[in-house]
Amino acid sequence: MPRPHVAALVHDAWNQRVARRLTDRGWGTRIVPHIGYGSTMTLRVLGRVVMDRDGRNGTDDARRSPRAGDAIRDLDSATRWWRDFVSSPAMQVPVAVTIGERTVDTTTDASGLIDLTVRGHGLPPGRHQVLLSTPHADDAHADVIVVSTTQRFGVVSDIDDTVLSTSLPRPVIAAWNTFVREEGTRRAVPGMATLYRELRAAHPDMPFVYLSTGSWNIAPNLGRFLRRHGYPSGPLLLTDWGPTNTGWFRSGQQHKRASLHRLAREFPHIKWLLVGDDGQHDPKVYAEFAAARPGSVRAIAIRQLTTGEQVLSHGLPVANDDLVPAPTEDLPMPVVRAADGYGLARLLRPILGLGRPELTLDPQAVDDEDDHLVDDEDDDLMDDEDDQLLDDEEDADDA
Numbered sequence: 001m002p003r004p005h006v007a008a009l010v011h012d013a014w015n016q017r018v019a020r021r022l023t024d025r026g027w028g029t030r031i032v033p034h035i036g037y038g039s040t041m042t043l044r045v046l047g048r049v050v051m052d053r054d055g056r057n058g059t060d061d062a063r064r065s066p067r068a069g070d071a072i073r074d075l076d077s078a079t080r081w082w083r084d085f086v087s088s089p090a091m092q093v094p095v096a097v098t099i100g101e102r103t104v105d106t107t108t109d110a111s112g113l114i115d116l117t118v119r120g121h122g123l124p125p126g127r128h129q130v131l132l133s134t135p136h137a138d139d140a141h142a143d144v145i146v147v148s149t150t151q152r153f154g155v156v157s158d159i160d161d162t163v164l165s166t167s168l169p170r171p172v173i174a175a176w177n178t179f180v181r182e183e184g185t186r187r188a189v190p191g192m193a194t195l196y197r198e199l200r201a202a203h204p205d206m207p208f209v210y211l212s213t214g215s216w217n218i219a220p221n222l223g224r225f226l227r228r229h230g231y232p233s234g235p236l237l238l239t240d241w242g243p244t245n246t247g248w249f250r251s252g253q254q255h256k257r258a259s260l261h262r263l264a265r266e267f268p269h270i271k272w273l274l275v276g277d278d279g280q281h282d283p284k285v286y287a288e289f290a291a292a293r294p295g296s297v298r299a300i301a302i303r304q305l306t307t308g309e310q311v312l313s314h315g316l317p318v319a320n321d322d323l324v325p326a327p328t329e330d331l332p333m334p335v336v337r338a339a340d341g342y343g344l345a346r347l348l349r350p351i352l353g354l355g356r357p358e359l360t361l362d363p364q365a366v367d368d369e370d371d372h373l374v375d376d377e378d379d380d381l382m383d384d385e386d387d388q389l390l391d392d393e394e395d396a397d398d399a
Contacts, residue, residue: 104116215240
């Protein structure tokens with residue numbers, strides 16, 4: 001592993017100092033469980049341990065007597081994203097993960113993240129719960145979704161400007177959304193939840209994975225947003241905005257590339273519908289992945305941002321894909337584009353064999369489904385480039 005970048009060393013030292021100071025002031029820790037996922041062979045358990053004012057999982061501790069202002073703080077935490085955004089991680093905390101009768105020990109990383117892969121877990125396909133325990137926090141249960149080997153279809157979806165209108169990364173707009181706006185005022189992209197529910201209705205056991213460059217700090221808020229607007233439940237694969245072993249900031253594109261290749265390796269039998277937007281780099285990242293692993297991609301759906309959204313997203317009135325087009329026209333699978341979920345649904349229905357074909361617009365816009373069926377033989381092994389992508393991501397997470 002490369003020597004940590006000076007930025008990572010400074011970042012870790014700062015977090016350690018903050019954690020010590022909070023501990024001296026009587027703070028404890030709190031477990032924030034996230035939805036994990038896996039196959040019948042391996043299970044990925046996700047969660048986070050953060051410093052908490054009240055300790056013992058804070059307001060979840062029923063034994064703690066109520067104090068004046070608790071209800072106000074809870075309401076503020078639920079309606080403002082800033083409290084989770086500035087939460088302090090609990091680094092190198094021992095964590096016991098109990099799966100059935102088996103317990104596996106791990107520790108949190110420099111971001112307080114629990115990211116444990118367990119082989120031979122023994123859980124059947126379906127939704128289960130595992131127990132997370134640390135010495136100085138209340139136990140917490142984390143959901144895990146085990147995908148059957150008979151499942152052949154899944155969805156990987158971006159979040160920012162794909163299901164949630166964020167107008168990132170402009171600093172002023174991002175700060176306003178995070179620190180000022182109420183959580184309930186965040187807008188969902190029209191029609192996306194409807195599209196995802198239609199996909200879930202056609203494939204009840206299909207996995208939904210939400211892949212974003214957003215920070216783990218706001219995972220609880222994102223989860224509440226998805227539930228409130230009727231999106232199917234699924235694991236969030238997020239990242240951190242802090243330094244890495246190689247620089248001051250993590251690469252969002254690298255995070256998405258590594259995550260996609262990991263999913264392809266973990267689920268070689270699944271073809272994914274990749275959903276993103278043209279405000280940043282989704283068309284490029286998805287096209288590269290589809291070209292490298294055509295057997296892992298069923299189709300690509302790109303939400304086209306408005307001119308105003310493009311300006312807020314990256315400062316120009318046109319999509320990045322218009323400036324440097326991703327080679328999607330050379331891909332063996334269909335690529336569709338529309339302004340919202342309703343438009344994407346109309347284009348995807350004949351491709352994916354969904355219902356309500358009478359609502360399909362312009363049959364010339366999509367190719368016949370049979371022309372895009374590809375073999376699964378490319379799914380079996382990862383090449384050297386894939387291994388390097390995963391190694392780079394793991395090194396970054398160790399920072």
